[in-house]
Amino acid sequence: MTEKRCYTVEDLQIILDISRGTVYKLLEQQEFRWFKIGTAYRISKKSFDEWLDNKL
Template sequence: METFELPAENAIAVTEKRCYTVEDLQIILGISRGTVYKLLEQKEFRWMRIGAAYRISKKSFDAWLDEKL
């Protein structure tokens, strides 16, 4: 089996997320899980469902949060 490594300049740090989880939003906003789901239902920002998991667009959420602050 052949393996290879990408050059370091092509690596993406784990902290550079493109999506948030429901738990991430709970922590960022200091709100309950149920309240996060209400925001998702209201389509306050872009999100997608992958199986049972929700992923919220970081860019969309950050823009929404900046607008609210």
């Protein structure tokens, strides 16, 4: 199995134990790199992991 390169909104909800709305707020604040495919958001794993490491 290959390693994920992107997270979903649901992944971030689980990782951070936060609500869906809070994830969307983080996306709006440009806390990490993300893109949209249709209506689905994909968050750069590398960008998110770096952001999280800086928060810890």
